Amino acid sequence: MSCETDTVKVLRTTGHKATPQRLMILGALRHGSGHLTAAEIFGEVQAEYPYVDISTVYRTLGVLKELRLVSETDMGTGDTTYEWVQQQERHHHLICRNCDEVTSLDHQYLEDLGAEIMAESGFKPDLDHFAIFGLCAKCRLEAEQN
Amino acid sequence: MSCETDTVKVLRTTGHKATPQRLMILGALRHGSGHLTAAEIFGEVQAEYPYVDISTVYRTLGVLKELRLVSETDMGTGDTTYEWVQQQERHHHLICRNCDEVTSLDHQYLEDLGAEIMAESGFKPDLDHFAIFGLCAKCRLEAEQN
């Protein structure tokens, strides 16, 4: 039942190893709330054990992403963030390219899109966690005035 | 009618300057076919005039992206590519995260999604040129076997 042993199992059955470094990174992801940058994860891991390299963090995040245990999102702020998939509600972000306001988007829209694409082409898109850029209502109206 | 003078006009009216460096970068984008990396653009510009800095290329691409004259796409290969918006057909890419196969996606799917989001929330998403990751039909079937 512990998510930890579950994750370890997933790692092993996919030919990966459950190393101490990875367990620390997993811990940071699981206990950190929401979006974490690689640097934040690195910091937390280092507090526990200082001899871990940042490249190990990135490589581990790469593996976890591949296994779809974490999601990676570029919120357009310059840093990429990572989130533990199990604990997140399915959600998406609408980010205004003018005022940077971030609002949420119901998952249903993308669920439908995914189903359509899958039905037509057989391709199964990963649509768990999208960042969609555009113009929010306010900025759009302002832009249309000119 | 010349796209060049049109673009210059857009730059000026938005408070930007039409510098020689920018015109060279615009030329590279307009004459290069399809997706170009920043390095490719830099190379072409340097061939014409060697004293242009790579940071100028990135900054110019940033401005053009903001003005929506070029689109930026991360195809998951590690390098970001840029494309002159005027000349491209609206298209999207389905990229298999397993075998890296790239197929095209009809724009209509995203058009519909965009219209829905806009109708419901007032947010107008930029959906000109998307890279959607997932599993292609072949890899999905293989994965389901196990």
Place this chain on the structure above:
DNA sequence: CATGTAGTTGCAACCAATTGCAATTATCAT
């Protein structure tokens, strides 16, 4: 056409992320 000013450039330093490699280690099969 002269001029003030805001936008831009090149440079160098910097930051985030990736990669090659030799040493190490978790895991599987015995």
Place this chain on the structure above:
DNA sequence: ATGATAATTGCAATTGGTTGCAACTACATG
């Protein structure tokens, strides 16, 4: 338990992209 082996690690070097800054320049305005 032991040993073989493939995955992983830390390190150092590298790549792709960004930023602060002083010098410069396009261009709107008069």
